[in-house]
Amino acid sequence: MKIVKNIVLVLLVAFVGIQFIPTKRNQSDTIPVTDFILVNNVPNNIKRKLQVSCYDCHSNNTNYPWYNKTQPVAWFLEDHIKEGKSELNFSEWDSLSNRRKASKLRSIIKQIESNKMPLESYTSIHKDAEFSEEEKSTIIKWITQLKDSL
Amino acid sequence: MKTVKTILGVLVFALMLTTVSCKDASKEDTTTKTEQAEKKEYASAYVCPMHCEGGGSDAEGKCPKCGMAYVKNENYKKEETHDNDKKEMAMNSNQDGNAEMVLKDYFNLKDALVSDDEAKAKGFGAVLKKSLRNLDVSKYTDEQQTELKEIIEDAVEHAEHISESPMTHQREHFKILSKDVTDMVAITGTSNTLYEQFCPMYDKGSAWLSMSKEVRNPYYGSKMLKCGKVQKEIN
Numbered sequence: 001m002k003i004v005k006n007i008v009l010v011l012l013v014a015f016v017g018i019q020f021i022p023t024k025r026n027q028s029d030t031i032p033v034t035d036f037i038l039v040n041n042v043p044n045n046i047k048r049k050l051q052v053s054c055y056d057c058h059s060n061n062t063n064y065p066w067y068n069k070t071q072p073v074a075w076f077l078e079d080h081i082k083e084g085k086s087e088l089n090f091s092e093w094d095s096l097s098n099r100r101k102a103s104k105l106r107s108i109i110k111q112i113e114s115n116k117m118p119l120e121s122y123t124s125i126h127k128d129a130e131f132s133e134e135e136k137s138t139i140i141k142w143i144t145q146l147k148d149s150l
Numbered sequence: 151m152k153t154v155k156t157i158l159g160v161l162v163f164a165l166m167l168t169t170v171s172c173k174d175a176s177k178e179d180t181t182t183k184t185e186q187a188e189k190k191e192y193a194s195a196y197v198c199p200m201h202c203e204g205g206g207s208d209a210e211g212k213c214p215k216c217g218m219a220y221v222k223n224e225n226y227k228k229e230e231t232h233d234n235d236k237k238e239m240a241m242n243s244n245q246d247g248n249a250e251m252v253l254k255d256y257f258n259l260k261d262a263l264v265s266d267d268e269a270k271a272k273g274f275g276a277v278l279k280k281s282l283r284n285l286d287v288s289k290y291t292d293e294q295q296t297e298l299k300e301i302i303e304d305a306v307e308h309a310e311h312i313s314e315s316p317m318t319h320q321r322e323h324f325k326i327l328s329k330d331v332t333d334m335v336a337i338t339g340t341s342n343t344l345y346e347q348f349c350p351m352y353d354k355g356s357a358w359l360s361m362s363k364e365v366r367n368p369y370y371g372s373k374m375l376k377c378g379k380v381q382k383e384i385n
Contacts, residue, residue, distance in 0.1 A: 097300040103307070103326055110322060 018071040026062040026081045034094035035059075046142055050090070053118045053129040057084030060091040098150045105147040109140050196220035249338035251281045256331050257361055259312065263324060263368035264375070268317040275312030275320070282306050294337050301337075305330035321352075321369050328358040335359070335384060343385045349378040357381060 031038060037047055056062045057080060068077050088104055096104065111117035112131065123130045131139070191197060194206030198213035199221050205213040211220050255278040262270035282305050287298045308327040312320045332346060348357045352369035360366070365378040 097303070099300045099304050099330075100307075103304050106326060 015071075021071065023071075023074045023078050025064065026060065026078075026085075027064075028060045028091075032060070032091050034092050036090040036093035039094045040146060043142065046139055049131075049135060049139060052126070053131065055090060056126075056129075057081050057122070058088045058090050059085075060089070102147055102150050105143050105150075109143055109147075112136055112140060193223075195223055197223045249285065249334060250340060250342075252278070252285055252331070252334065253340060253342075253344075253359075255281045256327075256359065259309075259324070260358060260360065260368045261366075263317075263321060264366045264371055266317065266371035268320065271317070271320050272313050272315075275309045275314075279306050279309035279313060282309060290337065298334065298337055301330050301334050305334070324358070324368060325353060325356045328356070332357070332359060340385065343383065345380050346382040346384060347378050348381040349374075351377060359384075 190206045191201045198205030202215035259274040287295045308323040311323045
């Protein structure tokens with residue numbers, strides 16, 4: 001029994017300990033002038049959907065619930081967001097050339113169409129991030145229009 | 151009962167910890183390995199047994215840092231003795247930075263997709279990424295340079311995705327890559343006659359470039375090998 005107690009104690013200390021290791025939070029107070037929503041005339045319903053379903057990993061501003069500030073979850077998340085932003089960062093949208101914008105929009109459509117995005121691991125916790133079939137077709141239609149107008 | 155629960159909880163937590171740390175560890179491992187492979191201290195024909203900084207040489211001798219005698223590097227030149235595919239790929243990387251090399255790598259990639267070869271397409275995707283990056287744009291006008299740079303930036307991303315994705319995804323990216331390469335040729339020109347071919351079925355219609363007039367469909371491969379038509383002749 002004593003061994004168990006010791007193990008628990010050690011793990012507890014480790015758990016508390018790793019909380020003090022700082023992680024870089026993906027948060028910023030300002031919305032850059034290159035932001036997707038800022039430079040495009042996005043209808044309100046699509047704007048909300050983008051912010052809820054995409055912006056957590058694909059912008060410079062993540063909305064963190066408390067458990068995501070706890071280690072080791074926060075580490076896992078940091079990696080994840082880094083990868084998401086390297087593929088597509090809505091905050092830096094307008095710095096892309098039209099060719100790249102069209103490319104990205106095409107990929108966005110493909111990802112949403114095939115249910116690859118938002119990730120299942122994300123929607124299982126964020127129920128409101130899920131796309132209904134109706135929402136899917138609305139957003140795909142709008143993004144297609146935007147792509148063709150480039 | 152309570153202790154059992156605690157133990158279980160601790161175990162689950164420990165598991166979480168190890169998964170995270172394992173993930174990080176494996177990542178670091180791969181980076182250090184690739185870094186090592188590129189470094190002189192590791193990649194030379196003769197290396198210092200301690201791999202001291204600045205050590206390693208093409209001939210036998212002593213390490214300038216620790217004074218130990220060099221040992222023969224068993225990993226040296228392994229790359230050249232790899233199978234034919236890799237050799238072919240290595241030879242194709244764009245040394246001169248011209249558009250013909252980009253085209254050659256593009257056609258290799260196209261042929262891999264035609265023959266439904268995912269692994270080969272991955273390899274040629276990586277080669278194409280390199281030759282695109284090496285494309286020398288300095289001899290073009292300012293306006294052309296800007297456009298070429300945009301094309302390259304976009305195409306590199308698609309080539310990169312092709313180098314790490316399954317076949318269906320490779321083909322999606324190949325479609326946009328084909329447009330990029332076609333636009334590149336419009337600026338750089340080419341000494342060969344190319345055929346712009348078009349398949350009306352894939353993704354509401356998709357084009358690609360080919361060296362031969364005969365249609366071999368890279369979007370469907372063996373499924374619909376001859377679907378498509380010549381849309382345009384370049385040169």
